[in-house]
Amino acid sequence: MMRRVLALVGGGFLTVLLSGCFGAPGTGARAADASAHPYVGMWVTADGHIRQQLLADGRYDEARGDRESAYTGSYRVSGNRIDYVDDTGFTADGTFDGDVLDHGGYTFYREGSEAHRRAIAGRS
Incomplete structure (x- = not known):
């Protein structure tokens, strides 16, 4: 079975036809190489x-305080915009600006980035 996948390449989308690298329909298995983008990783609030x-x-997995996996769901990135669908059906969006993500009234930073270090220093 052939599947079409949109992959972010050089700032634009590229349609890729894949055969046999996805799991059975409905299993959620995906080819990580086809869906990876520059924003994959850990994003944290300054605190x-x-x-x-x-x-x-x-997929995403969000922890809040001591509560691991407080929210989980799927997301899609298009350019610098991210759209979320929580496993409960709740939707949200956000916008990336380099190593900063504005989402849901919060500012997140790519963990370990210069922007993250500045945000932590600014809290002192």
């Missing part, structure tokens, strides 16, 4: 209370 892991397979 570290909210931590959102963007996974290469189009």
Whole structure:
């Protein structure tokens, strides 16, 4: 079975036809290489209370304080915009500006980035 996948390449989208590298329909298995983008990784608030892991397979896992996996769901990136669909059906969006993500009234930073270090220093 052939599947079409949109992959972010050089700032634009490229349609890729794949055969046999996806799991059975409905299993959620994906080819990580086809869906990876520059924003995959850990994003955190300056105080570290909210931590959102963007996974290469189009899923996210968000921890809040001591509560691991407080929110989970899927996401889609288009350019510098991210659209979320929580597993409960709740939707949200955000905008990336380099290593900064504005989402849901919060500012997140790519963990360990210069922007993150500045944000932490600014809290002191």
